Amino acid sequence: MLQKKVCVLGAFGVGKTSLVRRYVQSIFSDAYLTTVGVKVDKKTLTVGTEPVTLVLWDVAGEDDVNAIRMTYVRGAAGYFLVVDGTRAETLEVARRIQERVTKEIGPIPFMLLLNKADLQENWELPTQSIEALERAGWAIFRTSAKTGDSVEEAFQELAKRMVA
Amino acid sequence: MPGLSLAARDASSTAETPPEAARARQLAALLLEVARCVDKDLASVLPSRLDGDPRLEAVRSVLLEQDRAAFDRLQQKVNDPQQLAEAISAVLARAFDLAGSRDEQLATVLAPTMERATQASIRRDPNVLVGILYPLMGPAISKSIAETLDGTLHGLNQAFKHSFSWRGLKWRLEAYRSGSTFADVVLKHTVVFRVEHVFLIHRKTGLLLEHVAAPQAASQDPHMVSGMLTAIQDFVRDSFSPEKGSSGGGIDSLRLGELLLWCEEGPSAFLAAVIRGNPPETFHTVLRGTLARIHEELRGPLDEFNGDSATLGDLVARLEGCLQQQEQPQEKRISPWLWALPLALVLALASWMVLRTVEAYRVEAYVQELRGQPGVVVTGAERRDGKWHVSGLRDPLAADPAELLANSNLGPERVVGHWEPYQALNPAIVVRRIRSTLNPPPDVALLIDGKSNTIRALGNAPQHWVEKARALAAALPAGSPRIDLSALKDIQDPTFIRLRNAIQAHIISFDSGAPRPGPGQEAALDAVASELGELIRVARGLGFSVRVMITGHADSTGKETSNLSLSAARAEVVRSMLRARGIAPDLLSVRSAGALEPLRPGASEQEQAINRSVTFTVSTSD
Numbered sequence: 001m002l003q004k005k006v007c008v009l010g011a012f013g014v015g016k017t018s019l020v021r022r023y024v025q026s027i028f029s030d031a032y033l034t035t036v037g038v039k040v041d042k043k044t045l046t047v048g049t050e051p052v053t054l055v056l057w058d059v060a061g062e063d064d065v066n067a068i069r070m071t072y073v074r075g076a077a078g079y080f081l082v083v084d085g086t087r088a089e090t091l092e093v094a095r096r097i098q099e100r101v102t103k104e105i106g107p108i109p110f111m112l113l114l115n116k117a118d119l120q121e122n123w124e125l126p127t128q129s130i131e132a133l134e135r136a137g138w139a140i141f142r143t144s145a146k147t148g149d150s151v152e153e154a155f156q157e158l159a160k161r162m163v164a
Numbered sequence: 165m166p167g168l169s170l171a172a173r174d175a176s177s178t179a180e181t182p183p184e185a186a187r188a189r190q191l192a193a194l195l196l197e198v199a200r201c202v203d204k205d206l207a208s209v210l211p212s213r214l215d216g217d218p219r220l221e222a223v224r225s226v227l228l229e230q231d232r233a234a235f236d237r238l239q240q241k242v243n244d245p246q247q248l249a250e251a252i253s254a255v256l257a258r259a260f261d262l263a264g265s266r267d268e269q270l271a272t273v274l275a276p277t278m279e280r281a282t283q284a285s286i287r288r289d290p291n292v293l294v295g296i297l298y299p300l301m302g303p304a305i306s307k308s309i310a311e312t313l314d315g316t317l318h319g320l321n322q323a324f325k326h327s328f329s330w331r332g333l334k335w336r337l338e339a340y341r342s343g344s345t346f347a348d349v350v351l352k353h354t355v356v357f358r359v360e361h362v363f364l365i366h367r368k369t370g371l372l373l374e375h376v377a378a379p380q381a382a383s384q385d386p387h388m389v390s391g392m393l394t395a396i397q398d399f400v401r402d403s404f405s406p407e408k409g410s411s412g413g414g415i416d417s418l419r420l421g422e423l424l425l426w427c428e429e430g431p432s433a434f435l436a437a438v439i440r441g442n443p444p445e446t447f448h449t450v451l452r453g454t455l456a457r458i459h460e461e462l463r464g465p466l467d468e469f470n471g472d473s474a475t476l477g478d479l480v481a482r483l484e485g486c487l488q489q490q491e492q493p494q495e496k497r498i499s500p501w502l503w504a505l506p507l508a509l510v511l512a513l514a515s516w517m518v519l520r521t522v523e524a525y526r527v528e529a530y531v532q533e534l535r536g537q538p539g540v541v542v543t544g545a546e547r548r549d550g551k552w553h554v555s556g557l558r559d560p561l562a563a564d565p566a567e568l569l570a571n572s573n574l575g576p577e578r579v580v581g582h583w584e585p586y587q588a589l590n591p592a593i594v595v596r597r598i599r600s601t602l603n604p605p606p607d608v609a610l611l612i613d614g615k616s617n618t619i620r621a622l623g624n625a626p627q628h629w630v631e632k633a634r635a636l637a638a639a640l641p642a643g644s645p646r647i648d649l650s651a652l653k654d655i656q657d658p659t660f661i662r663l664r665n666a667i668q669a670h671i672i673s674f675d676s677g678a679p680r681p682g683p684g685q686e687a688a689l690d691a692v693a694s695e696l697g698e699l700i701r702v703a704r705g706l707g708f709s710v711r712v713m714i715t716g717h718a719d720s721t722g723k724e725t726s727n728l729s730l731s732a733a734r735a736e737v738v739r740s741m742l743r744a745r746g747i748a749p750d751l752l753s754v755r756s757a758g759a760l761e762p763l764r765p766g767a768s769e770q771e772q773a774i775n776r777s778v779t780f781t782v783s784t785s786d
Contacts, residue, residue: 003371003387003471037399040370040391055371055391071398075369077471 001044003053004162006155007073009101010082011093012061015115018145019082020058023155038072045156047163054159062093070104078109078162080154085116085123085142095133109161110139111154117144187222194224265464357424357441358489363390364458364479366433366469370394373433373469374479378487383438393436397427430455432466437486447488454486527552527579530572537563539588555582561596562588591645595619598647602633605707608652618646624653628708628784657706663699664782667692667712671763672738672778676719679733681741681778689738692780693745700751703784713753713781714739719772720759732756738778 008016017039024041037060044053057076062068073079079101081094094112101110112133114125120142134140139161141154241247263270286293332350339349360381364373370393375386383389397414414434418425424439428451435455439447458479459466465475524547531545531554539562545554552574558565565581588594591612598610598619607623621633630652637647670692675682681689696712703710716731716738735754743749763779764771 001473003369003473005369005371005391005471038392038395040388040395042385042387042391053387055387057370057391057395069398069402071402072395074398075366075371077369 001051001053002163003055004077004159005057005075006054006158006162007057007059007076007079008082009059009068009073009079009094009097010061010113011084011087011090014061014082014084014087014090015145016061016080016082017058019080019113019115019143019151020056022145022148022151024056037069043155045159047156047159050163052159052163054155062097068097068100070100073101073105076105076108078111078158080111080113080158082113082115083125085114085125086119088124088126091125091129109158111158112138112140113154114140114142115145117142117149118146185222187224187226189222190225190227191223194227356490357439357443357447358491359437359439359443359447359487360423361386361389361436361438362483362486363393363436363438364433364483365390365394365436366466367394367429368432369469369471370398371469371471373466373473373476374483376480376483376487378489381438390436393425393427397434426451428452428455430459432459432463432469435483435486443488443490450486450488454482458482523552523574523578526572526574527554530554530569530574530579533568533572534565537568538590538592539563540565541586551577552579553582554579556584557586558583559588559590559593560585561593561600587641589641589644591617591619594640594645594647598633598636601636602629603707604633605629612645616646618648620648620651622651624655626706626708626784627654627656630654657702660699660702660706663695663702664710667695667699667780667782670780671774672734673773674734674776674778676721676772676776677730679730680737681734689741690745693742693747696742696747696780699782700748708784709751711751711753711783712747713755713783714742715755715757715761715779715781717757717761717763717775717777717779718759719775720762720767721772724758728756728758731758734778 008020010016020039020041024043039058041056041058042053043056044051046052057072059068059072081098082090083094084090098110101108114123114130116123130140139157141150141157143150143154145151241251260270282293335349336346338344339346342349358378360378361383362376363386364375365371366373370391372387372390375390377383401414414429415425415427417427422440424441424443426437426439426443426448428435428437428448433455435451437447437451462476465477469475527545531542534540534542534554534556539559540556541558542554542556544556545552547553554565565583566576569576569579569581591614595610595612598604604610604621605623605625608625608629609622611620611622612618613620625633630649633647633649633652637649640647670688672681672685672688672692674680699710714735716733716735718727718731718734720727722730732754735756739749739752739754742752759775762771762775763777764774
């Protein structure tokens with residue numbers, strides 16, 4: 001069976017763990033996120049006719065003090081950048097993370113997840129920034145860990161890109 | 165080489181014939197050759213060569229001209245060592261790589277040469293090889309020493325842990341018998357382990373390459389476990405490794421209760437074994453060997469691993485060799501029935517010993533109680549013929565040993581007494597003796613004064629009892645307590661005294677020479693009988709009896725012997741007459757005084773008449 005390591009990255013509190021939890025049945029405690037800085041989950045899906053196992057590394061969020069451990073991203077076949085739609089600054093964090101990953105790991109498939117779509121009326125993300133990213137070729141999904149909107153689709157799409 | 169010779173000949177013939185003709189001849193010859201190759205039968209009918217036809221030669225020359233030039237260059241390169249070395253050096257690395265990835269032949273072929281080269285290098289200058297190996301030897305030696313020390317410490321720990329236990333003593337005995345060291349025996353018994361899971365994990369991605377588990381071993385999803393293990397390894401490496409990005413410095417060993425995690429790292433993958441119990445340090449070698457073989461055989465696929473496990477082939481068989489276990493040797497079980505007999509014997513022995521101890525304790529208590537009794541002297545107590553024999557001296561008035569035995573919880577059949585009678589001088593026994601012999605009046609109390617070894621009698625007692633007590637005291641053996649009767653008050657009953665005096669005042673008169681009382685004496689005899697009867701009753705009421713001595717008298721006339729007979733007859737007659745009046749004859753005794761005890765000493769008729777009489781004397785007795 002094909003396996004792919006997928007990292008879920010983003011600023012603190014953007015809903016990475018909630019997204020993963022929405023997508024998979026977690027086994028390990030969330031306490032790992034605060035102790036080791038990562039929690040690993042698994043989801044098997046089908047791309048075409050081939051089953052693919054996504055090993056999801058939910059990496060603790062980045063802030064000014066605590067940068068993401070790039071060691072955890074090493075070996076990833078793709079990654080999600082998660083942004084909190086209600087906090088404009090998390091988009092900048094995502095952009096910074098993407099630059100770092102590209103620099104240190106290389107150009108691998110990734111998705112930008114604009115999370116908390118259920119609170120879209122409170123979004124602060126500048127539309128022109130989103131459009132600029134789309135023009136730059138970023139794949140963007142508007143997701144909601146609360147309602148599950150577009151979550152499955154985002155994972156499916158990333159899997160497809162990684163296998164291709 | 166026929167081609168070369170042909171080419172040379174063609175070149176020489178070209179000079180003799182026009183070029184067109186030579187080429188045509190060459191072409192014709194080639195066509196003939198082709199025809200012969202296609203159909204073997206033509207070889208027999210067609211000539212082998214069209215000698216002298218220059219056209220064929222020309223054709224051949226045209227066709228082979230470029231090849232010939234290339235061949236010439238190649239031959240020049242082969243013949244020139246410098247050019248040949250340059251050509252080989254350009255492809256040598258790739259050739260080694262290909263040959264190495266294809267099979268083990270290259271390694272096998274190169275090994276002797278490498279060994280010889282290494283030996284030559286060492287002979288020439290050992291420092292070169294030392295310099296090469298130094299960066300590797302340091303960590304390798306450190307790791308080896310650490311593992312050896314771990315093994316030694318593990319053995320020492322186990323040895324210390326079990327040194328002073330019962331099991332430790334058994335193992336010491338086993339070590340002594342087998343000639344092994346104690347630590348070896350301890351390790352043999354304590355190295356009990358079971359490898360429950362083995363994970364082969366891709367180092368770069370943390371993806372699970374393969375997982376094998378012992379039967380019934382529980383675990384979370386192996387993919388997630390391998391991911392978390394990698395994360396933790398990375399975390400530890402990042403946090404504590406001195407060099408950022410270093411590939412070493414992860415977790416080698418981690419223990420959680422009975423579970424032990426051992427990791428062995430290789431260049432592309434690492435093995436993680438989850439072990440329950442205490443594995444021997446040599447199990448590291450098993451893991452390391454397995455990992456080395458996997459890297460050796462799958463180096464390329466591991467390096468290029470992109471998540472597709474199928475490229476690695478079947479790894480399960482390789483990993484299953486790591487699923488080792490060592491169980492504690494089952495001790496030979498003994499049938500419960502074989503335990504029953506010795507157990508019953510032990511229980512019986514214990515019960516017997518308990519019963520014997522209890523019995524001995526009770527006999528001791530019984531003997532102590534006997535020793536505390538006045539008038540009892542225990543001289544021996546021993547167990548003989550299944551019974552206890554208690555022997556000694558016992559005053560008949562002392563406590564009865566049989567009664568004491570009944571109160572001692574000892575069966576009368578278990579204790580045999582051997583008692584010799586003796587007279588005890590213990591004051592308590594003497595008091596008992598006085599009581600049983602003298603039957604003291606109720607008013608009399610007998611007190612023991614231990615200090616002066618004296619028995620004091622207090623209260624009121626009749627004279628006759630006092631006299632008897634005094635007689636008994638005088639008859640006691642030397643060393644007996646002194647009996648003090650001085651505090652007793654002598655009491656006399658007035659009725660008794662009156663009756664006694666009245667009886668003793670009676671004088672029964674007789675005529676001269678007559679043995680029977682004279683006329684008118686019947687009334688006096690009646691009075692004596694009546695008073696004597698009352699006296700007997702009064703004396704009995706006072707606790708004693710009386711006796712009456714009847715003394716016969718005679719006057720001084722006549723012969724002395726006759727007077728004695730006559731006085732005896734007079735006393736007997738009076739006794740008969742009193743018996744006839746109801747007096748018990750055993751209370752009456754007679755005595756003959758003759759003329760020897762005259763009531764009146766004179767010889768007048770009146771005095772003689774008084775001396776012809778019978779008198780009464782009252783005495784008391786028990």
